[in-house]
């Protein structure tokens with residue numbers, strides 16, 4: 225025992241999480257500023273945090289709760305789903321964040337060996353969740369070269385011609401890593417194609433409130449559709465770990481199978497975190513929208529910093545907290561560029577290769593206040609100017 229060969233192939237054959245690689249890189253690059261991690265700079269609402277402080281001695285906080293989540297929180301979420309997302313026939317299970325929700329769904333809906341579909345550039349953690357559960361036949365569809373929207377024609381052809389038919393299709397709206405928003409007609413078309421083929425559609429709505437330029441996020445509902453949501457970014461609750469799944473109430477057995485998985489991973493989401501989620505929800509979506517508004521300036525600052533790459537190289541960013549930028553052709557090894565930017569210019573971004581698209585960068589504009597974002601963007605611009613002009617000069 226004790227050899228590398230004894231470790232599980234399911235783990236060995238799964239990509240390394242890019243954030244772990246980035247954390248290592250940042251430890252080596254002293255004082256680097258991060259435009260890498262997908263986080264927001266704000267904390268949860270103060271009123272909600274104050275109320276939660278009062279609760280710590282309550283015995284129920286330290287006990288297990290219902291697997292599906294606290295009933296008061298679930299009721300509030302069902303109301304929110306009806307009023308804001310127009311989801312009327314969905315049931316809710318509260319999870320320890322949207323990532324855990326996704327693993328729950330892969331284990332509930334897919335078997336090892338099933339084919340599944342994602343679109344490039346894809347959300348790396350979703351890709352890894354498939355890999356580590358034995359769902360290794362991952363078909364990655366193209367995005368439109370201009371808009372980065374998922375290519376629905378490709379999906380239609382792939383779902384009708386691939387045998388066995390892919391079990392599940394997943395999209396993120398608006399997207400991580402691109403910040404691309406999927407317009408409602410396209411989302412509906414994707415849904416119709418999945419329904420016709422008999423495939424599940426899982427939509428990750430982690431950034432539902434993060435919409436810019438007057439665009440409006442929409443959800444869709446159906447017996448083949450599952451929606452995922454998160455408190456992490458909207459309410460600055462990354463470390464509290466709360467998300468939820470809205471799944472079709474009419475599908476027989478869904479709840480029972482989902483709760484088997486839920487009971488074996490977190491049992492229940494942290495109880496104190498669920499209370500914070502409920503108090504935060506009471507602040508209403510306006511609280512979130514006000515905070516999201518403050519990111520418009522950050523996006524503008526980062527856009528300007530990317531200008532050395534040329535306007536046509538920068539895409540996405542209509543939603544979420546990301547911009548997506550293509551490096552000049554000769555820099556296909558984007559991790560080298562990322563390392564160089566961190567070590568020489570003191571700024572960290574994510575390599576596109578982690579999302580299935582080498583030669584690109586994902587830049588996050590959510591994690592820094594405007595003045596810090598400006599400082600980080602200045603470093604990024606300096607680095608990109610040098611990269612384009614002279615290459616990666618040591």
Ligand SMILES: Cc1ncc(COP(=O)(O)O)c(C=O)c1O
Nearest residue numbers: 262321322323400430454456467
């Ligand atoms: C698309 C997407 N889904 C899920 C998550 C993870 O969210 P949570 O903190 O709720 O697990 C992230 C975080 O970056 C994300 O970007």
